Amino acid sequence: MAALNERMLIDGELAAAAGGRTFANLNPATEEVIGQVPEAEVTDLERAIHAARRAFDTTDWSTNVELRSRCLVQLRDALRENVETLRSLYVAETGCPVGQTPGVALDAAIGYLDHYIGLLAGYEFEHPIPTKTIMGMPANRVIRREAVGVVAAITPWNYPFYLNICKVSAALAAGCTIVLKPAPDTPWSALVLGALAAEHTDIPPGVLNVVTTSDNEVAQVLATHPEVDAVTLTGSTATGRKVMAAASGTVKRVTLELGGKSAAVFLDDFPLELVAGPLAGAVCIHAGQGCTQLTRLLVPRARLDEAVDLAAAAMGQVQWGDPTDPANVMGPVINAAQRDRILGYYESAAKDGRVVVGGKPTDRFERGYFVEPTLITDVDPGATVAQEEIFGPALVVLPHDGDDDAVRIADGTMYGLSTAVFGVDQERAMGLARRFRTGTVSVNGAQWFDVESPFGGYKQSGLGREWGTEGLEDFLEVKTISFPPAR
Template identity: 80%
Template sequence: MTTLGDRMLVDGELVAAGRGRTFDNVNPATEEVLGAVPEADAADLERAIGAARRAFDTTGWSTDVELRRRCLVQLRDALRAEVETLRSGYVAETGCPVSQTPGVAIEESIGYLDHYIGLLDTYEWEHTLPTKSVMGRPADRIIRREAAGVVGAITPWNYPLYLGICKVGAALAAGCTVVLKPAPDTPWSSLALGALAAEHTDIPAGVLNVVTTSDNGVAQLLATHADIDAVTLTGSTATGRKVMGAAADTIKRVTLELGGKSAAVFLDDPLLELVVPALAGAVCIHSGQGCTQLTRMLVPRARLDDVVDMAKGAMEQVKWGDPTDPENVMGPVINAAQRDKVLRYYELAARDGRVVLGGKPTDRFERGYFVEPTLITDVDPKAPVAQDEIFGPALVVLPFDDEEDALRIADGTMYGLSAAVFSVDQDRAMAMARRFRTGTVSVNGAQWFDVESPFGGYKQSGLGREWGTEGLEDFLEVKTIAVPPAG
């Protein structure tokens, strides 16, 4: 298999780990070793952080907007030129079905770089407030936005190329330098990003660094190191707590995009037959390994049995198995630990409620980390399967008695990432959308996921925002300069 990355990017050079150590990249569909990946130690990460610090402090990267724009265009074009190589490696290391890769997994995410390229043409880096007497003296005040500094970017395994582009694109556009540390389960996508940046762009040495390690102790340096000014993490809420705590001693800027347990609320009957089957099937996309997937379905109590039957019929039709088969929309989960975690939740579902479909280990394949699409009902809204982010192909259907009950259940988790509401009365749906304690809401199927829309969560789903203008500004500091008025 042809891939673009078996070396790290440190200070402008594609290198092995300093001590020559490696770890295995494993195919979750076959359990075969795909290749060896550099196993960085603390000294390797120190070199990358030092390179990023020097590049920020001694080059013009943070102030040369035109250079940054040119380099992002070059990176986008290089990614597009290698899209088929990226696709084969991506499917192999993530288990994501090839049918899903033209979307946000690969092609769309490459195109998302255009958002930051466009912002660099139009963004107002400073502006002046009207002249005003301040403490008895006239003053003009310049409000200036400047790069935050060195960014430690930590990405998970579910959508590795998209998340690498998301974080690297925003930080580089803002004028920051970056050390990117991908999940050890899916290193190739980030190593490819580093290789293409090194070989096909004018990004100065040290501005972008990509370091791979399976050692969480090494990775923790990104949250504790004094030369890192900001940390951006996408991951579980548990990991987010650890990163936020580790960053506290040096008061780093922290952007966290964390877990979700998102609810789809149906306020009345007419849309059920149109929407329920599609939403039930969508829970299985990429084996449910998406933080915004609508994994709870809230329906009027009188229609619970009908909705369960509709969802069961849809989930039974989901095609799953070999991710290289374009007919399949669901492959394996990422690794054995995740498979076992999902199966434990299936056991809890059988204990606390009713498993309508799936819920068991599968003997459909001799190898691979596969789990069954699973439908759960008759469970208390406070039960673990209705509260926790399972990150597997599991849908929980819950009844409600009235709108206030629906809102209590929908908002009744520690998460606040996303939600959806459906009603033939759009004003009624909008009224509920405004009340959800979530960062994003879909009304009657309208899609919010777009590069111009800020994305992030309330409560323990995170801090800060990605995409939109807000995604750029999360990597900017704000400076106020007061000067005497001219003349």
Template identity: 55%
Template sequence: MFGNAPSPLLLDGRLEPGSGGVFDTLDPATGEVVGQAADARPEDLDRALAAARRAFDETDWPSDVKFRAHCLRQLRDALRRHSDELRELTIREAGAPRFLTFGAQLDGPVADLGWFADLAESYAWETDLGRAEPMGMASHRRIVREAAGVVAAITPWNFPHQINLAKVGPALAAGNTVVLKPAPDTPWCAAALGVLAAEETDLPPGVLNVVTSSDHGLGALLTADERVDLVSFTGSTATGRAVMTSAATTLKRVFLELGGKSAFIVLDDADLRAACSYAAFAGVTHAGQGCAITTRVLVPRDRYDEAAAIIAKTLARLGPGDPSDDRTVCGPLISAAQRDRVEGYLRLAVAEGGVFACGGGRPPDRPDGFWIEPTLITGLTNDSRTAREEIFGPVLVLLAHDGDDDAVRIANDSPFGLSGAVHGSPDRANAVAARLRTGTVSVNGGVWYGADVPFGGYKQSGIGREMGVAGFEEYLETKAIAEGA
């Protein structure tokens, strides 16, 4: 898609180099430089914001629902035409296992653009409240929903297409203009979106701007800029706090999808082997680099050792492996910095009294790239830091529970509340799921991901919802109009 040239910025409808030159993007499986991306500086961001502001304030983009839906479907179709190229790019830049690109890493979020186009066309933009006489004055009242304005979309590296499109899709469908600032680790995935938007859609200049940069400080500039009406951020809870603080200076709206330390609960009437095998698979998919991945596995105390043996045996079969291989579940970590972070938690686990039932370090047969073995830690309790803090690696902590009530207590004893899973007889599993303080729950392997399903968390896992009608409405304002009758 980029040939041998660096990927460009998308500024006001034009593909351009960055004022800061270029920066490298790496293959996390090998550590090798695979190419370069345009390195934006504050002056580039300023141009993007000016373009987005002008496109919102001075064009009919916010009011032309039919045209917006048309452009979104064009973008979906362009991404589909280039899916083979994008698939290889995603595997190489994000280290995503190939099998995931047929789901949430590429094909799923591309298809979701069509759902948001359909929603924009069918949505009730105006609600007639009819006539009333408040304080004796006859009035005809109606409620109008309209776009929030300029959206700053700040995204991480772990599921780049899914998160980029989960913000860009509904924001554009709702009539906003967007400045997308992706993570420095995966600039190509975002730049490809910009290239296709510029070359293969009718999106007007300034409606979508893509600003790649090695400078994390550009995100802070976005959140504080008075031209931005809404910040949509996905990332760590610590950074989310900083985003919220910065946005408060101008009292702009924020959507925050943050961290998690989700529990996978196995009840005493579950099929232990099936449930624990599934927990192992779910916990180390994409090397555990997902905010909603279930990394605390809670099992009945009297079957703890048996569960540990099942999970350890399953993890040993799951990787790590080359992400380009169809059979790989657990690929590399995204960077050396992320690998160092995970290794720090592995050392902490030992200091806290934990034992590695399997894994615990770098795979000896993969000296290049950023790898950690699928790891199971036993012997800890839920008050350990290893069990409470988000590691973002292929590391599971096995905890014991003493029945349904105790399992709920342990699962909810967390600063996070993003996701969860329960395996057991349907009635009991659903009863436990109803008591979990989380935004999503899988019961007996159910899959909650989908364009129509709102995603987000309780507590320190974030504010608001992404996807679904609720996610679409995050990008809308509500206006009440009363006409004298």
């Protein structure tokens, strides 16, 4: 087990950092050091980038669809065979409750590789368009899609295994080569992926590289290096702005999946008691560390007190604590800085409005980065806790004065990632769904999260899309070739 998560993957070899340095991987539930991770230097990162560049330029990886498909199948199978090892490592480094790992966090994410395996079976990387006379000359034309090149993939700590799979599978399927740089808080989810790819697949050396570092200045090389053609990042909006600015010097393609402040909007004809409680409880899943979680509840003003009571009762029943206990739906947040950041928002909420449940540092555990499930109301829609992404188990309940006001409040942040709307009159609810400025909308609880559905945000929630056909095409360039018709 240890060998799977101790070394980086560079140019087909599992290796320590060139300088021999390491950094600690901490368990957020216990604050204990659970392992040491290679601390890459700039020379390590450059070696990985050069390897990716060479693999793209000198092998047939970018054009050999059969090889890419076979390697994705091998990777999927290796991950499935080692899923229990992955599970223990994942819970230890993320604090994600073990009961949630069969879903998107781990098991389901392995199965998501099937999406791109299936897509490769029938995707047309080249297709003709009709012959046409252009400037007096007949011309045949072919539209061709080709791999963008070397991709730098930068992933966060909240759902690290899923996000590594998301980016690596799309880039590999498109024919790109990759340097994956995981968050320093959750490096094992990437190192294991690299080790299994090296030992159990036919992926050529240099096609997939995994490099770990806790130094942001080292990591920034990925966004500025001239041999990197594209950057894909999942992270905060603030980080996305920095990466976008850094990549602009070489005009790299940038895909950004950033923050959210998603709203659940209740219309005046919908019975709150059906879902207000479950929505409040869902905010606490994985300690609220999900960008699409519905962290604002917008209800008709006359029903505000009812909504608050329902949400408070649900939050009071959330089971939280030790992530290795299958009964718990909420564990710790990822680190001390994040815990303190969330507590700062709780203090702000107490000043700007009313904290109904939670809102205080917890003395429930002697160690671990735990925070309380927290319910906030009586704040202005422009208040800090109603505008900024807390990324913790916090729900803000806000009143609205009708459909137009609900749309105004829901869209009244810098984010545009996701929205939900609930209404008995489904056509009315669908009308609002079409108005929201977000990348995904759920109507009456219908789920949109699926590998066939493109995912991404409007406004400062990001650029580009993941999954669907669009997720593949974000890693493809489009080329038009024109040639004379045969005589």
